[in-house]
Amino acid sequence: MKAPIGIPWPITLSLVAALALAIVPVPDPLAPARPEWLALVLIYWIMAFPRHVGILTAFAAGLLLDTLQGHLLGQNALALGVIAWIVLQIHPRLRVYPVWQQMIVVALLVALFKLLTLWPQGAIGLPPGTPWYWAPVATSALVWPAIYLLLRDVRRRWLLQLT
């Protein structure tokens, strides 16, 4: 069976939801600890459907995130592309890990993501300059089980025919 071109609507919808979550207003003290929703959702879908969702999707979604958050164009896009590539390499292993082990991998991936987006910020002379910058690493790992269970249900309900 040929892999159909295009991304199924539940995946698109979840990516849009992740983008919306990235800009939903939260109280100021919590703002730096916002999990990297988009990265999490992308990690799950690439892990589940590496033939449908890949680096290009990650890059496009990252560009939209750049625009939404007012970053340099390409800052999130490149970092998400790199993350996507790594997930593509390790997805067979990642799939069979228990959730707590996945949480560790997710934390490492998000840390790498934050490191990659830190670099252009430093290059233009605007480093965040506080350890809070790294808070999403922990919070992202903590919300991963929820994302995982939710998206797994989505996959089982609507996307069973996909490989």
Added chain:
Amino acid sequence: MALDHRMNEFQTVRNALATVTYPLQVAVDAPVRAGSRILESFTSREDLITENRILRRDNAELRARQLRFDALQMENDRLRALLNTAEKAEERVQIAKLLAVDLDPFRQQIVLNKGSRHGAYPGQPVIHADGVIGQVLSAQPTSATALLISDPGHALPVLSARTGLRGIVVGTGNPRRLEMRHVPPQEDVEVGDLLLTSGMGGRFAPDYPVAKVTAVEHQPGQPFLDIQAEPLAALDRSREVLLLWTGEAPDAAEPPDAFDTDREEPGPTPPPDGS
């Protein structure tokens, strides 16, 4: 990324992408706005009456002041005509609302609901009833992103209302704190000094209040004073701001550079206001 940082051509790409993402911003903003509207509709009658009374009093007071202002304006025009200066202090303002969306928590930016369709242009001053807020960074058809004066990438030429001392106010990333840089220790700066825009950058009209000095320190051995100031406008609390069109028309030939390079440099072009 380097291209985006260095060149203005990417602004069009960014604008195109922003048009795509704008519905998402509105969608996120809508429930928040609806929530506050519902809360408003629950305010009690007494509250409304008190508020009404306060507003009416303010209105009367402001009107009385406006009368005097008109007279002064006319006098000013006449005097300027006598001096043969063509400078006109004509201004137009429009209220813009903030969209309730969070951007990068480590940058100080806001999204406004007025865009290039309403005449907003990059570099346009954004003010509030209490003082300067920032300037428009990029204008999409129906929304605009503004950089607050508290962003570490923003610098604003100011002058002290008491002594006329000129300086540059730079953001720190903290919405309650600004820094005034490069002031030599022998200069006269005191806590409580009011800082106004000097108009030297050519972007803000002169004499808008910006900040109040809160601390002056001199570390021995340092060539400059450590001056901290607090913005007069509540940068992190206002839901509505004013877009300002000053006398000079928006010249599209000179949009700000890419992201952080839109510092206002006191260039040689604008002459100091006739002193």
